[in-house]
Amino acid sequence: MPRYFFDVHDGGPQSDDTGTELASRDEARAKAKSLLPDIAREEIPKGDDQSTFTVLVRDENNHPVYSATLTFAGSRLQS
Numbered sequence: 001m002p003r004y005f006f007d008v009h010d011g012g013p014q015s016d017d018t019g020t021e022l023a024s025r026d027e028a029r030a031k032a033k034s035l036l037p038d039i040a041r042e043e044i045p046k047g048d049d050q051s052t053f054t055v056l057v058r059d060e061n062n063h064p065v066y067s068a069t070l071t072f073a074g075s076r077l078q079s
Helices: 025-046
Strands: 003-009 050-058 064-073
Touching: 003 025, 025 050, 025 064
Parallel strands: none
Antiparallel strands: 003 050, 050 064
16 A cells, blocks of 8 residues: 655644555545644644645655645734
8 A cells, every 4th residue: 555645834844754554645635635624723723813734745755746735814803
């Protein structure tokens, strides 16, 4: 089974050195998409009102195969 690596960028890069065995690129794509809300759920409360979270998926040969980005933008409003 191929191994895919999920690098996270949320202000600074975090490289995945272990990877995950998945059956296909479609499964890797689905995993990347499911990681983004989990990352945002943890990081948004700790951060600023402007945040961008990206997951870059690499294959076993270190080639990028998928990238997904989630952006958060908050604005304080006057009452």
